[in-house]
Amino acid sequence: MSDSNRTTRGIGVRRRLARAGAALAVLVGALAGATATSGVAQAAAQGPCDVYAAGGTPCVAAHSTTRALYARYAGPLYQVRRSSDQALRDIGVLSTGGYADAAAQDAFCAGTTCVITVIYDQSGRSNHLTQAPGGGAASGPDNLADAAAAPTTLNGHRAYGVYVAPGTGYRNNHTSGIATGDQPEGMYAILDGTHYNGGCCFDYGNAETSSNDTGNGHMEAIYFGNIKVWGYGTGPGPWVMADLENGLFSGANTGYNANDPTVNHRYLTAMVKGAPNQWAIRAGDARSGGLSTFYSGPRPNASGYNPMHKEGAIILGIGGDNSKGARGTFYEGVMTAGYPSEATENAVQADIVAAGYANSPATAGAVRGTGSGKCLDVPNASATAGTQAQIYTCWGGANQTWTRTADGQLTVNVSGSTLCLDAYGGATADGTKVVTWPCNGGANQQWRFNADGTVTGVPSGRCLDVAGAAVADSTPVQLWSCWGGDNQKWTLG
Structure with a gap:
């Protein structure tokens, strides 16, 4: 073996050991969580995107109005526009890897109202979400969310989510790194499990780049609500399902899945992931416990879903064709390159629980x-x-x-x-x-x-x-x- 081969092999071993050590550190860090002392926001040792990266499925989009999703992120989370004079202000974090600076928003919007104009992508790929344009189902541009309509706290620190009333929507039709065709991907969103309706469609995830319905299998997004036109689960709803275009799927095919239960946790973790002829739905309480798998198996057997034809746009609060009759509340979410393992997702859930979502004080x-x-x-x-x-x-x-x-x-x-x-x-x-x-x-x-x-x-x-x-x-x-x-x-x- 030549010296160069020995060197290459040594580097490979060190890299594998480093990755193993990083994954262990992520799991330990996620389970340990972040703390806040003396009223100062402490940066998390790991964020959910650090967990995904250690699992080999890095974030290619990371959106949150409440906190940094990487331990080293120190940039803006979102932008607001003030109604009194149309001035703009970026809202960042209190410290690197920390919580949103809600006080900056409160001061900027005092005596008037603000709307959220941009939800910044923390992944570095500039997959920012902005006001959705019109589409095949409804004209636009869509409404923007009231910046103060979804107050919350994370480990005692005030923050605001994205309150989606019917007619509100965000989109990016020109993205970088988002899965297309039949490429594998994962995604999660933290939602208010008590804020929903039966309108179409409160989604977060992968959609058409034209804002039009271009056929079966051209979407892969998390859906949350209690519509029963396509798939549905047990109880009255709401359910976590997948919007794969021309169908909301709760399981293998259009229709009923007895294993997809009604979930209405005040803070809900919802996950969807897809790969060639394989996809899954997982969910859990974002404040405690682990994740449950509601479906894991092959793609629907209807035409157009195997293989998939994903296009790589990103939507929030609307359907792929700009259907905008739904309501919901979004706090954070990511999209990944690759199909995350359950172990990785479990570690992400531990990080979410450690973030300490809670309602605003009485x-x-x-x-x-x-x-x-x-x-x-x-x-x-x-x-x-x-x-x-x-x-x-x-x-x-x-x-x-x-x-x-x-x-x-x-x-x-x-x-x-x-x-x-x-x-x-x-x-x-x-x-x-x-x-x-x-x-x-x-x-x-x-x-x-x-x-x-x-x-x-x-x-x-x-x-x-x-x-x-x-x-x-x-x-x-x-x-x-x-x-x-x-x-x-x-x-x-």
Whole structure:
């Protein structure tokens, strides 16, 4: 053996040992997680993209508005545009490899509203997501997400997700390194498992570069929602499925997969991956535990899905042809080159759990209507379930003191009973009464405080509304389609 051969062989051995050591370090680092001390954001020892790289399936797109996805990433996470003067501001991290600098957004957007204009790609490939153009299913450009509509915390540090209301969408049709044809790839997204609908299609992943439906197998994206037109799983939904174009697949073929359960974790890890005649769905609670495999097997046997014809665009919140009737909330997600192993994905899940996603802390006080100046009030401090809430002159009573809980409820203590603000009967239509009811954890008792001052019901997306835009004492409140009126705007505190 020549000296050069010995040198080459020695380098190969060292490289294999280095890769093995890196993979072990990733697993240990991911399981150990990151910590925050003395209010200072600490960089993670490893991020999810470091885990994927160690597993031989590097990230080729990495999007997050909440944190760095590489331990050494120190660039911008996203960009916001201020409505008052159209000024732009990049929002970065508090420290290298750390959490989003939410305070920078709050200061920049104070006294006005902001939208998210760019979600930067941290992989270095410039696969940034921007406002989606029109497509075959719907004209565009699509709406941009309210920058403050999805508050969250990570290990106690405030951040904001991407709140996708119907009509909102992001896209990149000119990417680098994203799988095309039948090339293997993986992807994950962290989503709000309580924010969804049956519209088409809340997706994140690989789509057509023309914004048009170009046929079966031209997409491979994570879908989340409860539509049943194509595939579906057990229970009422929502389900994690794959949008492969002209079909949402829960398993081997179009239709029912008994192994794809309803999943509605407040923070949800959703994964889809695909390779030649092989694909899988995995998911789990992003705050604890591991991943479950809902499907792993061959491609659907319908024409066009084996081999696949992926085109390599990236979408968020919409379908491949710009179908934009869905809703959801996105916090972070990546796409990889290559088909990740389950061991790698399990280590990524451990990193996600260690990131410490949690709801924003509870706050309390009067809920005051912007249009009327009056307070959300329980009539006569009644503890009777089903009492319709109203507005009334603010006077500081217990029946006007509301607590916004970490789970998104609005609670009030009246006559010794703690009750929740509730969309009566779980209804979602315009005119649904908003009442007080014993707290039961239902989605119809969850409310979102949005940056524009509206308070929306989670299942309906409709606004807490003072009936008829009246300002008189004892005017009832209800659900109504959001239209921007002052009778739909509130402050808490």
